[in-house]
Amino acid sequence: MKPIHLNLASRPFRDYRPVYAAVVIMALLTAFLALNNVDTFLRYRTETKTTRANIAKLEQQIADEQRRTESFAQRLRGVDLKLLASQTEFANAQLAERAFSWSELLDRLERVLPTDVRLLSVSPSFEKDGLVHLSMTCIAKTGEGLTATINRFNGDQHFANAFPASETVNGTEYHFTLGVDYRPSIARRVE
Structure with missing residues (x-):
């Protein structure tokens, strides 16, 4: 219940x-x-x-x-990049020209030039690859002075491509202009 x-x-x-x-x-x-x-x-x-x-x-x-x-x-x-490049190129060329050893060049020219050839002027122009092209005016006592000079330049290891530009005869003197490439011992590249 x-x-x-x-x-x-x-x-x-x-x-x-x-x-x-x-x-x-x-x-x-x-x-x-x-x-x-x-x-x-x-x-x-x-x-x-x-x-x-x-x-x-x-x-x-x-x-x-x-x-x-x-x-x-x-x-x-x-x-102006073109102006800057040209100024840089000019400055590099000036530096290469100032670094150029004139005494070394003149010593080598003294050894290479024949004894009967006298150097009147030399004008260097600097190439970009470090080579220096020389334009020279010389006086020789004989007519064989030009060929002897070219042969002696071509026979030296520091000079190459000797080539006459002009030749004149003044009485007993033979004036000639010659172009030759010069390799300095320290080539300075112009860039």
């Missing part, structure tokens, strides 16, 4: 304590998480403040460098 439950209350009894406890726990958990979020946000702002300042400083440096780069690029675009 089943016992009889008598409820004499005007309304039924309901126990809301577990519901209230769950609501309070949820409210406390929500408040804790909200405070944790606020704390995390504030820490993020303070910790990234220096990083943001560094980023702003780096962006400013990048902008400054880009302005400087553009300024240099404009200056480079304004440079």
Whole structure:
């Protein structure tokens, strides 16, 4: 048999304590998480403040460098490269001419020229490969002076391609102009 439950209350009894406890726990958990979020946000702002300042400083440096780069690029675009190349070529030629050893050349000419040939003038022109072309005016006592001079130049290792440009006879003297390539011991390239 089943016992009889008598409820004499005007309304039924309901126990809301577990519901209230769950609501309070949820409210406390929500408040804790909200405070944790606020704390995390504030820490993020303070910790990234220096990083943001560094980023702003780096962006400013990048902008400054880009302005400087553009300024240099404009200056480079304004440079006349053809004029600069010709000036550089001229300066290199002047340096090669100044480095040219006249004493070495004159010593070698003294050894190569025949005894009956006298040198009146010598004019060097410098080639880009380091070779020096000499234009010389000479006086010989005999008619064989020109051929002897050419043969002696062609026989020396420092001279090559001796070729006469002109020859005239003035009484007993034979004037002739000669072109010859000269290889100095230290050839300086003109670029």
